[in-house]
Amino acid sequence: MIAEDFDTPVALVCTEKWHETPDTVSFVLACPENARHFHFKPGQFASLGFEIDGKVEYRAYSISSLPEQTMMKFTVKRVEGGKVSNHVIDHLSSGDRVQLLKPQGAFNNVDCTHRERVALISAGCGITPVMSMAADWLSRGGVDIVFIHIARDVLNTIYYEELLHLNTVHPSFHLKLLLKQAGDSAHMQGRLDQDYLLKLCPDILERTVYLCGPERFMQDVTAYLDQIGFQMSDCYQERFSAESIGTDSLQADGEESNTAVTVEVPGFGVSADAQAGDSLLDVLESAGVPVIAACRSGICGSCKCRVEQGQIEFSSQETLSEAEIRDGYVLACSSRIRSDLKVSL
Known part of the structure; x- marks a missing residue:
């Protein structure tokens, strides 16, 4: 079985973990049920989900192993104040389950043509x-x-x-x-x-x-x-930001309006109160919408959603195609609310 054609998280198990440096660890993930082979392009990253305090937190990490193997290796460096990096270094153990999303990324030695x-x-x-x-x-x-x-x-x-x-x-x-x-x-x-x-x-x-x-x-x-x-x-x-660069980086110069707005997500029966200028990702997460946010810096594209009605201001459209942009897709982590919104995932 090749782990490339899936759209929902795949549960893997940590089989090994070790220190590379005092503040960096590597760990190996494999499929517990079978010898599943993993297909990706060398240089790509994958979003990993770790259960922390009863909630699955996703972050994107580059894959450091070779493709077509029955395991994947990742390396994580401690980030000051980083929820996930500190959890991985201090608490991840062999036998722990980790969620894997489909590997992606344009930085690889297949799509990026090269000389000899x-x-x-x-x-x-x-x-x-x-x-x-x-x-x-x-x-x-x-x-x-x-x-x-x-x-x-x-x-x-x-x-x-x-x-x-x-x-x-x-x-x-x-x-x-x-x-x-x-x-x-x-x-x-x-x-x-x-x-x-x-x-x-x-x-x-x-x-x-x-x-x-x-x-x-x-x-x-x-x-x-x-x-x-x-x-x-x-x-x-x-171009990949550290996990410490999250939605705080969306703060714009000057004071934000205190205008009250509503964010509706009909597919999940959600209607949430917000303020103009709020991060769309923050509002969706606070309302319990199961949006996945791995990099939280407008790079990985895992928090892609569609704005069906309303206005937003964005700081990144990385990973979105021209067709998706025309259809109203945005990255929630890089979008600020400007009016009442209707959103779909």
């Missing part, structure tokens, strides 16, 4: 999708990989031993670690800038670049690439 030479550039937990890409390419051969990763030190480098192993056994894999504190290791020490980028990958103009990490890091790297004349159409990025 690539540069994977990551920082922090941004290493997870590019690690899956690298492992897939290495399993099939034919791609030369420069793997650039930025971390604080060896202790805080996710997949450190695995990276060293790949660098040893695969001639086409070239590991380039840049650490803030290299200690007695043989890795470079410093802060990434344009000169370091060229030092780490002198032929980067001849490679396809895949970039993932904190927003400011990606902005800096794209600026360096632009300054050296890189063809930016050959640079692919995974």
Whole structure:
């Protein structure tokens, strides 16, 4: 059975969990009933649901394992104040059930065309999708990989031993670690800038670049690439916000109106009172509507719903097609209510 054609959550079981760094864990999920194989494109993410205080909370995490296996591996870094990341690190145990939604995402090594030479550039937990890409390419051969990763030190480098192993056994894999504190290791020490980028990958103009990490890091790297004349159409990025960036990020400048509005969801028999300017996601969740919100930052598309009547203001239309936008679909986490609404899921 291939886990790609499903529209409702699939219940998996955590079979293993371990620390990658002091504030990062990896865990393995598998189907408890049968040896179900999981199909996805290396570099994609999946929304996972964890039961916390009697409620299933969804968040989107990149898949770090290879496709077509009977398990999926994920890596989660602790986020200060993050409800789900802290639960996963402190409380997730072998035998716990986790809900899986269909893998998705345009950042992958199938849809993003590439040359025979690539540069994977990551920082922090941004290493997870590019690690899956690298492992897939290495399993099939034919791609030369420069793997650039930025971390604080060896202790805080996710997949450190695995990276060293790949660098040893695969001639086409070239590991380039840049650490803030290299200690007695043989890795470079410093802060990434344009000169370091060229030092780490002198032929980067001849490679396809895949970039993932904190927003400011990606902005800096794209600026360096632009300054050296890189063809930016050959640079692919995974823009994924930390779970701490939730609906609070929707607050607009200035004071909101105190106008009372009503949000109706006829399919669930819900009519909820709200204020103009409220987050649509907050109102739906407070009213008990079973909307799934995984990334909560307008990226994953899991909270897609249709506004049949009324007006909203949005900050993201990521993952929505032009046809869906014309039909009134919005992302609830990135939408603010401006009038009475009628919504369907």
